[in-house]
Amino acid sequence: MTAAIESAAPEADARAAAEGDAGFVSRLVRQPLTVVCGVVLLLIILAAVLAPVLSQYGPLEQDLRNINAGPSGDHLLGTDQLGRDILARMMYGGRVTLLGMGEAVIVCTLIGVALGIAAGTIGGWVEVVVMRGCDALLAVPALVLLLVVLGIFGNNEAAAMVTLGVIMAPTLARVVYSATIAVREEPYVAGARVAGLTSAQIMRRHILPAVTGPALTLISIVAAIACMAEAGIGYLGLGVLPPDPTWGNMISDAQQAMTINPWMLVPTGGIIVVVALSLTLIGNGIRDAYMGRSSGSVKAYSWRALAPTVSQEPDSRLDDVEVRTDRRNLVLSVRRLTVTMPRGTGEVPIVDDVSFDVHPGEALGMVGESGCGKSMTISGVLRVLPLGARVQAASIMFKGVELTSLSEHELNAYRGRGIGFISQEPISSLNPAFTVGHQLAEAVRLHQRVGKSEGRRIAQELMTRVRLPDPEVVAKKYPHELSGGMAQRVAIARALAGEPELLIADEPTTALDVSVQAEILDLLRELRERSGMALILVTHDWGVVAEACDRAVVMYAGQVVETADVRPLIQSPEHPYTRALLRSSAVGITPRQNLPVIAGAVPSPGSWPGGCRFASRCEFVQPACTAAPIPMVPVDVDASARCILVALRDQVVAK
Numbered sequence: 001m002t003a004a005i006e007s008a009a010p011e012a013d014a015r016a017a018a019e020g021d022a023g024f025v026s027r028l029v030r031q032p033l034t035v036v037c038g039v040v041l042l043l044i045i046l047a048a049v050l051a052p053v054l055s056q057y058g059p060l061e062q063d064l065r066n067i068n069a070g071p072s073g074d075h076l077l078g079t080d081q082l083g084r085d086i087l088a089r090m091m092y093g094g095r096v097t098l099l100g101m102g103e104a105v106i107v108c109t110l111i112g113v114a115l116g117i118a119a120g121t122i123g124g125w126v127e128v129v130v131m132r133g134c135d136a137l138l139a140v141p142a143l144v145l146l147l148v149v150l151g152i153f154g155n156n157e158a159a160a161m162v163t164l165g166v167i168m169a170p171t172l173a174r175v176v177y178s179a180t181i182a183v184r185e186e187p188y189v190a191g192a193r194v195a196g197l198t199s200a201q202i203m204r205r206h207i208l209p210a211v212t213g214p215a216l217t218l219i220s221i222v223a224a225i226a227c228m229a230e231a232g233i234g235y236l237g238l239g240v241l242p243p244d245p246t247w248g249n250m251i252s253d254a255q256q257a258m259t260i261n262p263w264m265l266v267p268t269g270g271i272i273v274v275v276a277l278s279l280t281l282i283g284n285g286i287r288d289a290y291m292g293r294s295s296g297s298v299k300a301y302s303w304r305a306l307a308p309t310v311s312q313e314p315d316s317r318l319d320d321v322e323v324r325t326d327r328r329n330l331v332l333s334v335r336r337l338t339v340t341m342p343r344g345t346g347e348v349p350i351v352d353d354v355s356f357d358v359h360p361g362e363a364l365g366m367v368g369e370s371g372c373g374k375s376m377t378i379s380g381v382l383r384v385l386p387l388g389a390r391v392q393a394a395s396i397m398f399k400g401v402e403l404t405s406l407s408e409h410e411l412n413a414y415r416g417r418g419i420g421f422i423s424q425e426p427i428s429s430l431n432p433a434f435t436v437g438h439q440l441a442e443a444v445r446l447h448q449r450v451g452k453s454e455g456r457r458i459a460q461e462l463m464t465r466v467r468l469p470d471p472e473v474v475a476k477k478y479p480h481e482l483s484g485g486m487a488q489r490v491a492i493a494r495a496l497a498g499e500p501e502l503l504i505a506d507e508p509t510t511a512l513d514v515s516v517q518a519e520i521l522d523l524l525r526e527l528r529e530r531s532g533m534a535l536i537l538v539t540h541d542w543g544v545v546a547e548a549c550d551r552a553v554v555m556y557a558g559q560v561v562e563t564a565d566v567r568p569l570i571q572s573p574e575h576p577y578t579r580a581l582l583r584s585s586a587v588g589i590t591p592r593q594n595l596p597v598i599a600g601a602v603p604s605p606g607s608w609p610g611g612c613r614f615a616s617r618c619e620f621v622q623p624a625c626t627a628a629p630i631p632m633v634p635v636d637v638d639a640s641a642r643c644i645l646v647a648l649r650d651q652v653v654a655k
């Protein structure tokens, strides 16, 4: 079994790794600045390596008729005070400087990567010893150590650059260590372990790819520092001694001749600036490519465009019914909310023209299959979307305040304080580095502007309110020490810290077992009854809707397809999707009864059909269903459905 998994996994992983590498390299080469810097650097390295072949003059060769001369046809970059060709000396001198850089980079990479990965993967005492050792080495003054080494080894440049590599290694080790621990706890790494992959395979396929980007970025910066350090050593008259050239001792020569031949400083100083700058920009390019950005990609987003943006629809007039409804008395009123995400050269809508209301004290269920856009609707309201997302709405009104017209900073005053949020994975929303008590007290102090001891007292009160046993003991625990149910109670307590008037819970019970689910729903009901707060419950579970909600909004393929009070909705659903969804749920079935599934799948964003989006899965589909978009049709006061059958039936009844 393990063998089968192993033999299948390498193929898939190799393909993924190859695709990942191809993506990284193609993103890198699509950055014009990085490419230019790479080419410049390559030309400089080639010129240095091929100096004996390419250079017209030797590094020590003198032209005594041309002393301190400027650039000319014979000497492209002029000559120095002894009539030596500056270009030739730079080419030969580059060999020393670039070799020194190479030595420092190789030593730094070998030590830094090995230590970082060892500390990150082995853990335990190895982690402690390595990281404390790195801290100690970082405290050593690098320049003093270099001078000591040069003194001991008699101006041995190689020894100095190897020492520099050792001095820089702890910084790289820290970066590699951080990247390693970030992936070692990822579920896919645990999954690979369970699938029987060896530590070496996990290292090669999962750890190294995660570490490569950050490590390469830092290595290019180490190379830039090494270049400047080598030049500094040469400038101080240490390392390789004149008359042999290095870029550093050439700057020293240029400085001495500055009053007679100021030009000399330009090429000698310039080459170090060019190399150091190129390496730094290449480092930036590697970082961007690693993070999935490429300035030359089909669509380049500016930082401004990458942040979620919100705007009111150009035509934000509300229809008559909406104008007549006094929306300012509602807790939340959303009209024509659309959320788009960038894809390729354009954008795809993932939430489309969604409208709903939440009345004071009401519990609204938002229900639908996975991928229907429930979470994105909530994220659009709260404006906490992935980079590049765009939100457009006629109106998002919270207690009479138009949220679409608020800046990001102004909206922050409502996040947490007016509107609380709890997620499906409470543990991931808690910081693993701080105790539960600390995080709760921090939320209380942030939202209620109280002092430290008052914050701690209110935090204890909140823990009691959410029925956490032994609040004082729980307060001292770290998130990973909590069970799923306890973590969800802590997340609820934290959401209550801002005394919200609306609590949004995104699948709060999905990850919990049935008995804990019931306890959490019971807790939410009690909290709501006590404080009068409204609740939006995002779920795919009709049992949760039936038990905890007053009204429900059914979503399908980014749209609201039906909305009504829960009781009539469950007893006599109007939309065929609601009916099918209810039939496929466990609500009201008898034991051993088979649950019918809805054939087909939810169409994904970008491939929504023009007419009814449920048509391909609907047992009542008619030609008219696919002809044009279907509007929401009122079914009753406060109930409507997006189905042509409802409209047709109403017409028949009217006749």
Ligand SMILES: Nc1ncnc2c1ncn2[C@@H]1O[C@H](COP(=O)(O)OP(=O)(O)OP(=O)(O)O)[C@@H](O)[C@H]1O
Residues within 6 Å of the ligand: 341, 350, 368, 369, 370, 371, 372, 373, 374, 375, 376, 377, 386, 540, 604, 605
């Ligand atoms: N970061 C993202 N970039 C692009 N598309 C996304 C992103 N996140 C979600 N989507 C897409 O948006 C659509 C709606 O996702 P959403 O998470 O809102 O669905 P959902 O109804 O909440 O489902 P679930 O219950 O599984 O969370 C899905 O098709 C999903 O693939």
